[in-house]
Amino acid sequence: MNIGEASRASGVTQKMIRYYESIGLIAPVKRSANSYRVYTENDVHSLAFIRRARALGFSIEQIQKLMALWHDKGRTSAEVKALAQTHVAALDVKIAEMTAMRQTLQHLVACCQGNDRPDCPILDDLAAAPDGKTVQSATA
Amino acid sequence: MNIGEASRASGVTQKMIRYYESIGLIAPVKRSANSYRVYTENDVHSLAFIRRARALGFSIEQIQKLMALWHDKGRTSAEVKALAQTHVAALDVKIAEMTAMRQTLQHLVACCQGNDRPDCPILDDLAAAPDGKTVQSATA
DNA sequence: ATGGGGCTTCCCATGATGGGAGGGTCAATA
DNA sequence: TATTGACCCTCCCATCATGGGAAGCCCCAT
Known part of the structure; x- marks a missing residue:
């Protein structure tokens, strides 16, 4: 075809x-x-x-390895499992990062009146003095 | 400086x-x-x-808007809040996607013996017949 | 004057994907 | 048979945010 x-x-x-x-x-x-x-x-x-x-x-690179294992009749399931577990761990890291971002941001959003006035804790936080901790905690 | x-x-x-x-x-x-x-x-x-x-x-594009609002004395906090909420929603989507991936994969990992034998439910799933549902549910 | 560190610009690479141009091919239909 | 529309080809460019590195200028201290 x-x-x-x-x-x-x-x-x-x-x-x-x-x-x-x-x-x-x-x-x-x-x-x-x-x-x-x-x-x-x-x-x-x-x-x-x-x-x-x-x-x-x-990733493509991981898939390359997965396909090699797939075609390798002599593979061990332990090899495949290890690869998958590595990826699960990487997903966990990314999920944790994004969840931290979300939480920090959601907190700021909740603090923001969202009205016609210019006062805004979100901008205040982003413009915070170098000692501000809110955002740093999201990155750390 | x-x-x-x-x-x-x-x-x-x-x-x-x-x-x-x-x-x-x-x-x-x-x-x-x-x-x-x-x-x-x-x-x-x-x-x-x-x-x-x-x-x-x-994103850079969003930051451009945030900085414009930051410098705009006539802004309303509602504008800033809306921008932030859009981003929170985007984060939610990505977190949900990754969590679904993680869950599907973790399930497969749990099913895998991880021993010296080649039998592996992870590869079985990836090589699944077109009607397989496991992975599709992670994408949907 | 020489060496080291700082600054400049410019080009290239990443990862996975899409868009599009410009051109060849095939099959059906008018 | 000639045209049309759908298909295929390769090649280049763009994304998004970032890093790496080369080649070359500048400044200061030794």
């Missing part, structure tokens, strides 16, 4: 398919006489694998 | 200070005879404002 059909079947855009090929995430597929890329069901399967891994937030 | 001192005083890297100037987030500062940038306490204050806003996850 051509790239359009492979895209529809896998849920990966044509742009992405070509990109994945260019960076070596997937091997270059065969070309027909007109130089069109030709995909097999197997290729579509791999693309869908990538799409699902991306949906879980894995 | 020169850019190095301004950087130390504001907590914004020299690279970033020049970048902020280049994109118009801050106005170009005066130059000394040797074409060195010269900063005032006021400039440092603005840079620290930007740093704090970035630490709360505001």
Whole structure:
């Protein structure tokens, strides 16, 4: 099948398919006489694998490792699990960062009257003297 | 003061200070005879404002608006609050996305034996038949 | 005058993705 | 058969905020 059909079947855009090929995430597929890329069901399967891994937030680099493990019959599930756990930990860090931001900001929002007057604790905090602690706590 | 001192005083890297100037987030500062940038306490204050806003996850574009409001004596706190609330909502969306990823992945991790055998529910899920629902639920 | 540190500009890279131009190909239809 | 519309190709550029580094000027202290 051509790239359009492979895209529809896998849920990966044509742009992405070509990109994945260019960076070596997937091997270059065969070309027909007109130089069109030709995909097999197997290729579509791999693309869908990538799409699902991306949906879980894995980076391309991690997906490269996941696919290697996937194709490695001699793999151990411990290897896969370790990779996944690393990613869970990274997600935890990011979630914690964003949650801290959200909390700090939400607190400021709650303190803000939101009326026609210019007084605003949000701006006050952002413009705070160097010793202010509110925002720093969100970053630390 | 020169850019190095301004950087130390504001907590914004020299690279970033020049970048902020280049994109118009801050106005170009005066130059000394040797074409060195010269900063005032006021400039440092603005840079620290930007740093704090970035630490709360505001985009450059949003910070541009925040600074305009900051300098606008005729602003209403309602405007600032609205901007902040928009950002809180965006954070909520991202946190929810990542939390969903984390949960799906953590579930798979918990199902994985993590031993010397190759059987792995994590890979099984990623390679799932097109009707599989696990990952889709993390994206939806 | 020499060395080291600070400043300048300019270019490139990141990660994953989208947009678009410019051009070739194919299949169906008028 | 000629045209049209859908498909495909490659190549370049843009995003967003940031870092790295090169090449070169400037200043101060030794």
